Structure formats: C-alpha cells, structure tokens
Amino acid sequence: MHSSQQSCPFCAGSMITDPQFFVGRREELDFITSRLVNTQPTSINVVGERRIGKSSLLYHFFQTYEQRVQGAGKNPGNYVVVYLSLQAAQCRQETSFYQAVAQALINRPVVQGNPALATPLQAGTLDRNGFSTAIEEWQAQNVLPVLCLDKFEELLGKPDQFTDEFYDNLRSLMDRNALMLVIASYRNLDVYKRKYRFLSSFFNLGQVLPVAGITEIEATDLIRLPENKIPGATAALSSERQQLGLAWGGRHPLLLQLAGLWLWEAQKQNRPDEWARQKFELEAQRVPHSGVTMRRLSRPMRLLLWLPMKLGRMARFVGDKLDDTSNLIAGTVILIVAILVTLKIVPFEELLQRIKDALGG
Structure with missing residues (x-):
C-alpha cells in the first residue's frame, strides 16, 4: 500500500533536521556514542565526500545524544552536545568562534537551568584564555561539552585567523578530557595540516570515522x-x-x-x-x-578511469592518503605495471618496486 496524497518524505539537497526522516547510519552513530562515553572521551574526525550526509549525521547525533548516552548506561546530564556549522558568519575569527560556541552551549536548556555552567560562558567577549577557563569550570562540574563542528574547512582555510596556537589550545583541552570535538571534513585533517603547513599536534586528532554509502538494509528503509x-x-x-x-x-x-x-x-x-x-x-x-556522469561514458572509458582511481585509493589506504589527482596517477602506474607483469615483460619483484615508487612519489 502507498498513498499519493501524503506529503513527500524525501529530502534532497539540504541537511535533514527532522529526526522522523533520518534513516540509517546506525554504525556511525554507535561509533560516536562509544567514543563519547569512554572513560577518556576521544575526539573524532568524520571524513567523507561532499553531499554524502556528514551534516545530517552530526545534526542527528546532536538531536539524539541524550537517549544514546542513557542507552549506554551513562548520565546524559554529564554531557552537553551542540551542533555548529562553521560556514556561519559569526565563525570567521577566533574570538567570534568562541562566542558562537558559548552561545550554542548557553542555548541548551540544561545549561540555562544551571548558573554554574552558564555564568562562565557569559563573561563578555571570550578570548582564548577566557574560553579555556570557562571549559575548565565545566570540567569541575563534571560536565563534558561536545562540539559537533561541521564544514571544518572554513576554519582551516583561514590560517591567518586560526593559527597553530588556536589549535594547540583546543588540543590541550581535549588532552585534559575537558572538551570533545566531532569534526566533519572532506579529507583527513592531516591532509590539511600538510596543505596549510600547520605544526600543531591537534591534527593527529583522536580517531577517523569514514562516511560513505549506507547499508543495503538502510537504503531499503x-x-x-x-x-x-x-x-x-x-x-x-x-x-x-x-x-x-x-x-x-x-x-x-x-x-x-x-x-x-x-x-x-x-x-x-x-x-x-x-x-x-x-x-x-x-x-x-x-x-x-x-x-x-561516468555512466554516460563508453564502457572502455569508464573502466579506464574507474580502475586506476580504485587502485589509487587502495594506495591511499595503505600509504599516504593521496588526493584524487594523485590517486589517478598512482593507480594508472600500478595498472600499467600489472599489465606488463601479466604479459611477462616485467618480473614480479620489479612490480613490487614500481608500486613502492608510485606510493612514495
């Protein structure tokens, strides 16, 4: 049975904010929850291509964390989770970032009803030291602020505003279990570390959670x-x-x-x-x-592009996490050398050396 009179339940092109229509990602949500309720909370870098659903995932966790924490046998009152898109205008500078985080935390009902949590965040303009002091006062109250930071590239692309010292301070709070971050980005943070020449240990962040397609059961749902x-x-x-x-x-x-x-x-x-x-x-x-778009190409052309890309991504998984351009180059080298070995033109030992050279390049 189906009804053509009901409203459309499908949401294409925007973040899903109605939990009634959020489907799937059970493993990813369980992963984030388990890192949250650990004795030592572990920050997470959620990594996935554009429009794969990272924003919806972070927002849904923000909406449902209390039930998930309770289901894990922990007290939801010991955690305050907020969602913040860093595309927002108020996140363009370091002090405005702290203000945006503070306001998001203050807006939570559990914080509004607890002056011990709200007051430290209301001390006028927050700078780096003021923000750290406020977070440390939360730790004294045994409450962990968890920041779900979406579109993290917006900060990374402004190294003159968000410096190594900014990231070092966040890392210090994380190391002291006073703060947990769930960061969504297109690529692993270490890629941006190399790109923008950051030195901070912040970029060796906790754990990486890759986000790709959903399961077959979730797709059916x-x-x-x-x-x-x-x-x-x-x-x-x-x-x-x-x-x-x-x-x-x-x-x-x-x-x-x-x-x-x-x-x-x-x-x-x-x-x-x-x-x-x-x-x-x-x-x-x-x-x-x-x-x-690839389906519009001829079958040989699709294979020519698809196979090197897949091989290159395997190389990234094993080695240096190359970007897609490097994936294509490395994958093509591997494919050509493999063909030469198959035709007995190149010995197998030389194949291994060629692959090593491709990954090292």
Missing part, C-alpha cells in the same frame, strides 16, 4: 519512507517505484533521496517513470562521485 518512521504510515512510493529508486540511487543517501523525490513527483502527477529518471539524472550529475 530510506526508499520506503515514511514507513517504519511514523506510526501507522505506509510507504510513499509503490513497490515498483521503490525498486527503481534503489536501482538509481544505490547506497548513496542523497541519490536515494533524489530518486525518491522524483519518483514521488511522477507518482503524484501521473507521469511516466522515464520522466522521473530524466529529472533524477539531471540533478544527480551535480552529486560528487555519484557515478551518473
């Missing part, structure tokens, strides 16, 4: 929205269109949302599936690494 999310609700799409949505979107959350959106529009307007497919592919081309 998403395309069946709002079923299982709203009591008594049925899937917005027919069974046939659910299967189309899964075929088009795969396990990429945004592509699934786009597929669901246009299939729902086609269902509502009594249009053919081909109309929905064209609309979907037009928008899906703007999704990074979605594969839609």
Whole structure:
C-alpha cells in the first residue's frame, strides 16, 4: 500500500533536521556514542565526500545524544552536545568562534537551568584564555561539552585567523578530557595540516570515522519512507517505484533521496517513470562521485578511469592518503605495471618496486 496524497518524505539537497526522516547510519552513530562515553572521551574526525550526509549525521547525533548516552548506561546530564556549522558568519575569527560556541552551549536548556555552567560562558567577549577557563569550570562540574563542528574547512582555510596556537589550545583541552570535538571534513585533517603547513599536534586528532554509502538494509528503509518512521504510515512510493529508486540511487543517501523525490513527483502527477529518471539524472550529475556522469561514458572509458582511481585509493589506504589527482596517477602506474607483469615483460619483484615508487612519489 502507498498513498499519493501524503506529503513527500524525501529530502534532497539540504541537511535533514527532522529526526522522523533520518534513516540509517546506525554504525556511525554507535561509533560516536562509544567514543563519547569512554572513560577518556576521544575526539573524532568524520571524513567523507561532499553531499554524502556528514551534516545530517552530526545534526542527528546532536538531536539524539541524550537517549544514546542513557542507552549506554551513562548520565546524559554529564554531557552537553551542540551542533555548529562553521560556514556561519559569526565563525570567521577566533574570538567570534568562541562566542558562537558559548552561545550554542548557553542555548541548551540544561545549561540555562544551571548558573554554574552558564555564568562562565557569559563573561563578555571570550578570548582564548577566557574560553579555556570557562571549559575548565565545566570540567569541575563534571560536565563534558561536545562540539559537533561541521564544514571544518572554513576554519582551516583561514590560517591567518586560526593559527597553530588556536589549535594547540583546543588540543590541550581535549588532552585534559575537558572538551570533545566531532569534526566533519572532506579529507583527513592531516591532509590539511600538510596543505596549510600547520605544526600543531591537534591534527593527529583522536580517531577517523569514514562516511560513505549506507547499508543495503538502510537504503531499503530510506526508499520506503515514511514507513517504519511514523506510526501507522505506509510507504510513499509503490513497490515498483521503490525498486527503481534503489536501482538509481544505490547506497548513496542523497541519490536515494533524489530518486525518491522524483519518483514521488511522477507518482503524484501521473507521469511516466522515464520522466522521473530524466529529472533524477539531471540533478544527480551535480552529486560528487555519484557515478551518473561516468555512466554516460563508453564502457572502455569508464573502466579506464574507474580502475586506476580504485587502485589509487587502495594506495591511499595503505600509504599516504593521496588526493584524487594523485590517486589517478598512482593507480594508472600500478595498472600499467600489472599489465606488463601479466604479459611477462616485467618480473614480479620489479612490480613490487614500481608500486613502492608510485606510493612514495
């Protein structure tokens, strides 16, 4: 059963803020929760390509952390989690960053009702020392502030405003278990450390949480929205269109949302599936690494681009975490050398040396 009269449950292009329509990421949410409730909280770098769902993940954790902490057997009152997008205008300078963090913390009801937490954050203009002092007073109250910082590249791209000393101070608070960060970025922080020539140990941050596609079960749950999310609700799409949505979107959350959106529009307007497919592919081309643009290429050309990229990414996993351009170069070298070995032109020992040279370069 499905209903063409219900509102569209698919959200394509913006952060999901309604927890009723957030689907999946159970492993990622459990990962963040476990690092939060450890005896020594561990900060996390959430890494994933653009539009893969990092913002929605951080925001949903912010919305649901109290239930998750309680489910882990801990007292939610010992934690205050806030979400902050660093694209906001008030985060362009160091002091304004501290003010934005302080205001986000003060806005939480548990802080408003506790002067011992609110007062240290209201001491006029917060500078680096003032912010550290306030956080240390929270630690004396046995309360851990957890900052979910989205779009962290916005800070990293301003090394004249956010210096090594700024990052050193954050690292000091983290090392003393007075502060936990959950940072979302496109690449691992050590990539930015090299790019902007930072020296701070901050960039050896806790643990990395890679965010990619969702699981097959989660993808099925998403395309069946709002079923299982709203009591008594049925899937917005027919069974046939659910299967189309899964075929088009795969396990990429945004592509699934786009597929669901246009299939729902086609269902509502009594249009053919081909109309929905064209609309979907037009928008899906703007999704990074979605594969839609690559599908338009010939099969040999797709293989020529895809295989070196995959090999290069394997090299990054083993070695130096190269960027995509380097992935393509390293992967191409590996592929060519492998072909030479297969044709018995290059000995296997030389293959290993060539791969080592590619990764070292």
